Amino acid sequence: MSEVIDLLNGQRCVKCVNRASLGLGWISAFGLTMVANFQTGEMRAAHYTGAGLAFLLGLAYCWVQTALSYRYCRWSRVALAQLANSCLLTACLVVFVISKITFKIKEAQGEGTKWDKLRGVYLTSTISEWLTAASIVTFGLTFYRDFSRIELKTPSVKINDRDLVLQDYRFGALASSGSAVPDVRHSGHAGIV
Numbered sequence: 001m002s003e004v005i006d007l008l009n010g011q012r013c014v015k016c017v018n019r020a021s022l023g024l025g026w027i028s029a030f031g032l033t034m035v036a037n038f039q040t041g042e043m044r045a046a047h048y049t050g051a052g053l054a055f056l057l058g059l060a061y062c063w064v065q066t067a068l069s070y071r072y073c074r075w076s077r078v079a080l081a082q083l084a085n086s087c088l089l090t091a092c093l094v095v096f097v098i099s100k101i102t103f104k105i106k107e108a109q110g111e112g113t114k115w116d117k118l119r120g121v122y123l124t125s126t127i128s129e130w131l132t133a134a135s136i137v138t139f140g141l142t143f144y145r146d147f148s149r150i151e152l153k154t155p156s157v158k159i160n161d162r163d164l165v166l167q168d169y170r171f172g173a174l175a176s177s178g179s180a181v182p183d184v185r186h187s188g189h190a191g192i193v
Helices: 002-007 012-037 044-072 077-108 119-148 162-176
Strands: 182-184 190-192
Touching: 012 044, 012 119, 044 077, 044 119, 077 119
Parallel strands: none
Antiparallel strands: 182 190
16 A cells, blocks of 8 residues: 555655554554464463454554545545445454453353353354454455555576686585585586586
């Protein structure tokens, strides 16, 4: 999105907001990895910290990007898709928080467990948690058109003096091991000498 805003001659403030939003997105993604790698039964604090980072910062990231898209591409398909995704994300997060708190309170009061009387509220919490995570992840798909126009090339290596490099390589390899030395021919493939 940063390149798109540059193309549209965005204001300096908008660029700063976009970069800050990118930072939120990275921290949110890190939070998602914490949720996935630390299960609640083993490392509860790390799991909940990751969930807080992922869900709260992910929500902020999605809404900031939605606002930027709406500002520059009002009523475009992308802006509308981001708006719908952000609204769904917000609703799922609210349902998740309410149902999780309700479940924890009722469980602590001895009104049941996730296997019996509290099954419905537990499933509501779990499903809304997964939908919240899915909404954050799928938000990135709204940038498909922006990123499809960007080309990344693999790094290339240019050898300025091929003969000198081969001479150094042969000398170093023979001196250190005495074994067969790869012979790099003009075709670029390595063979054994």
